[in-house]
Amino acid sequence: KNEVEQSPQNLTAQEGEFITINCSYSVGISALHWLQQHPGGGIVSLFMLSSGKKKHGRLIATINIQEKHSSLHITASHPRDSAVYICAVFSPDKLIFGTGTRLQVFP
């Protein structure tokens, strides 16, 4: 079992839908990083958080340290949101990645 698990692995949605991607981890962490990998392969940092909630445009990230869980929400999804979303946790001595969630948003 991976130390960082994401769910679902694959997600399809219609444009406009509210999307939730989950990340659960089993190790103690210092912070958590949400990344987006575009279909072309490029990786973009979305959020880095160690507590509470952060919002940027239509994206919202939350983390519950006690429950070892983080969620990434996309409001009013759009086809350009189609990508792989990756959760990575910073544990005291290493960086561990989840296996990613592939999101496809159809018009």
Place this chain on the structure above:
Amino acid sequence: DTAVSQTPKYLVTQMGNDKSIKCEQNLGHDTMYWYKQDSKKFLKIMFSYNNKELIINETVPNRFSPKSPDKAHLNLHINSLELGDSAVYFCASSQARITGGPWYNEQFFGPGTRLTVL
């Protein structure tokens, strides 16, 4: 201006060869990283340098050697390439680590180098 750049973007080579991938960042960051993304799209950290000093060295074969001539560059040399080395390699950088503080910071990724070993 590209913040983190890598060259080449694609690299196709024969088994047994030695090759290098270059990475440069113009963000003024002090910490740089190399990651490997395998065919299953799983990302794994290989190395991290902070101010030209190696701070993370995951279990990778010693055929892989990072070289940091200055804090804006972190190159990856791979000797005696094997089929299993085929992957996409990403370079990244982050802001300086504060002395005594956590080593982690938001990371900025390069576009990746797709290495194919035949």
